[in-house]
Structures are given as C-alpha cells and as structure tokens.
Amino acid sequence: MDTAVTAKKKWWSGGHSPFNVSYGKLMMWYFLMSDAFTFGALLISYGTIRFMSTSWPDPNEVFHSFPGMGHTHLPLVFVSLMTFILIMSSVTMVLAVHAGHMRDRKAVAKWLSWTILGGIAFLSCQAWEWTHLHEAGAWWGRNPFLNVDGTIASTNFTNFFFTITGFHGLHVTSGVVLNIVILANVLKGTYEERGHYEMVEKVGLYWHFVDLVWVFVFTCFYLL
Amino acid sequence: MEHTHTAVAHEEHGHDSSTKTIWKTFWILLAITVFEVGLAFLYLEYDFMARWALNGIFVTLTMVKAFFIVAEFMHLRHEIRNLIMTILMPLALFIWFIIAFLADGDSWKHMRKDLAPGTHVAPATHVTNEPAHH
Numbered sequence: 001m002d003t004a005v006t007a008k009k010k011w012w013s014g015g016h017s018p019f020n021v022s023y024g025k026l027m028m029w030y031f032l033m034s035d036a037f038t039f040g041a042l043l044i045s046y047g048t049i050r051f052m053s054t055s056w057p058d059p060n061e062v063f064h065s066f067p068g069m070g071h072t073h074l075p076l077v078f079v080s081l082m083t084f085i086l087i088m089s090s091v092t093m094v095l096a097v098h099a100g101h102m103r104d105r106k107a108v109a110k111w112l113s114w115t116i117l118g119g120i121a122f123l124s125c126q127a128w129e130w131t132h133l134h135e136a137g138a139w140w141g142r143n144p145f146l147n148v149d150g151t152i153a154s155t156n157f158t159n160f161f162f163t164i165t166g167f168h169g170l171h172v173t174s175g176v177v178l179n180i181v182i183l184a185n186v187l188k189g190t191y192e193e194r195g196h197y198e199m200v201e202k203v204g205l206y207w208h209f210v211d212l213v214w215v216f217v218f219t220c221f222y223l224l
Numbered sequence: 225m226e227h228t229h230t231a232v233a234h235e236e237h238g239h240d241s242s243t244k245t246i247w248k249t250f251w252i253l254l255a256i257t258v259f260e261v262g263l264a265f266l267y268l269e270y271d272f273m274a275r276w277a278l279n280g281i282f283v284t285l286t287m288v289k290a291f292f293i294v295a296e297f298m299h300l301r302h303e304i305r306n307l308i309m310t311i312l313m314p315l316a317l318f319i320w321f322i323i324a325f326l327a328d329g330d331s332w333k334h335m336r337k338d339l340a341p342g343t344h345v346a347p348a349t350h351v352t353n354e355p356a357h358h
Contacts, residue, residue: 011306019307029311040318044325051329054337060268075268080261084254091250094297098242208297212290219286223264224279 028202032209035171039213042167043220046160055147057157059222062145065132079222082125083214086172089118090211097204100197105186108197112183115207119176126169130162138162161221168217171210178203249296256285 099107137144
C-alpha cells in the first residue's frame, strides 16, 4: 500500500484504505473509541453523582497510605508512583513498537518484557491499595470515610471507586495477557515470518489507551 | 494482505529522531504529573488558591496529557486526516455528555436542598398531580 501522503491523492476513490492503515489497526481504533465511551459513561456518572451530593469524602484523607510506612500521612504519593509505573510502561511499549519497525526481534522482546513487568507492577500496586482500603472497611456498599464537612458519607464514593478502578484494572490485566501472547509470538518468530510486527502496534494502541484512561481516573478520583 | 507494509514504511523516520520524540513525550508527561501533585500538596499546606481554579488547572493539564498520549504514543498526530477525523469527531459527543450530565447533577442537588423536609416553600397555587382514586 502506498503511504506517500500527497494532497492530491484521492483517498475515497477506492483501491486502498481511505484511512491509510490496515483493517486490523482501524478496527482497534474503533474499539478503543467505543471503550472510551464506556469509561466516559462511568466517569461522567461518577461526576453527576458527585455534583448532586452536598458533600463528598476528601481523597487526600482516604488515599494517604504507602506500603511499609504505617500510619504516616502521605496523600497522593502512592498513586503518583502507580501513575509513574503506567507512563513508564507506555514508554517501553512505544519502544517495542519502534523496535518492530526496525525488525529488531531481540529489542522487541526486551521492551515487551519490560512493558509486561510494568503492567504487573501496576496491578500489584492496585491490589495493595484495594486490600488496604478493604481492611479500612471500604468495599462496594460499605464506606467508612466521612464527608469533608464531617457528615456520614453515602456508599456512592466507594461504589464508584471500586467499580471504575476495577474496570480499569481489568483492562490492564487483559493488556498484560495480550502482551504475553504477543511476546510468545515474537520469541517464536511468528512476526519475523510474517515480515512485519504490526501486531505489536495494535496491542500497543490498546496499552496506551489503558494509560490514557488512567490519566483521567487519576484526575477524577485523586486530584479533584 | 496488501496492507501489510504500512508498518515498514515508518522506518523512514530514522532511529534517533523517533526515540528522541518518545523520551521527550515521556518527560513532558512526567513533568506535568509532578507539577499536578506539587500543586495539590501546596494547596493542602497553604490553601493558596480557590478550589475551582485549582480544579480548572487539573482538568486542563489532564487534557494536555491526553493529547500527548494520543498524538505521540498512539501516533495519531502522524496519521492522515481521514483517520484523525473518524476517531475524534465522534468523541465530540463528550462535550454535550459532560455539560448535560454535570448540570443535571447540580440541579438535582439544588432540588434536594430546596425541597428538603422543613424547607420553607411558597404555597402552591393549585395542585395538578392529585393521586387518582379508582
């Protein structure tokens, strides 16, 4: 397929993709767009409920723990670490895609492994945070945290927190699984045989999307 | 498969300039996140600005981060216009989505406040929704 982009090229006259990408990549983009609406709907319903509440728990009071630091008050520190891990794994994913363009099989395998490691590290952090909150008495339908104004809070806060971060964690989990499958194929030489590493790009798109969603979850739950 | 060579064509970017952009994007994302967390800490300690202004900054910076992830990491900025449009145009629905639903939540709060038991309400002139007895 011709990738030379010229202004005169008639994209819609047939014979080639009007989007200049393969079918699989285009469908990945459309899937991610629909997934964006799913996450959008969840986050906007959270926003709606928060707007209708007269008061809401203070995230800095709820999320203030760090593994091994006991009761030290450390708001935002742990979630910043989680954010850093996910951004970092996004970087290693782009580097894997880049190595794929170079047809450098070893480098693809290396960067994919780092990405998988980053994903697992993120999930471990989330598991720790969930366990910690659960021990503090928080779960779906249970909210031990008070509102900012000192009144008893409804369970909306914990319900939305566990549902949305859980749904995101599920996405990270399937991303890690996909990355492992791709890594196995890289090691087997499947893409070398095929002559290109486009599958790494498609899974890469998904992985970046998961990072993108986290950026919004981070803002909505921890900063605002 | 006639489309299989798209990936290979990107090689023209060259090794160095491409990895440089990747790391530059990483540093931008990291710097924005550190700045956000720093602002949040400053706010906790010194309460130096209005909450709505701080939230405005957070939302704006989130959009900036989203732009860099989609444009650079997902490579959308380097795709052709047709692809960019087919992905971004539907997302414009979010503008309505967010405004409508947050406004709805806000109005809900005011209704609950204004109509809460014990709140003084001006007597209604006529009642139209009397329960029907059958």
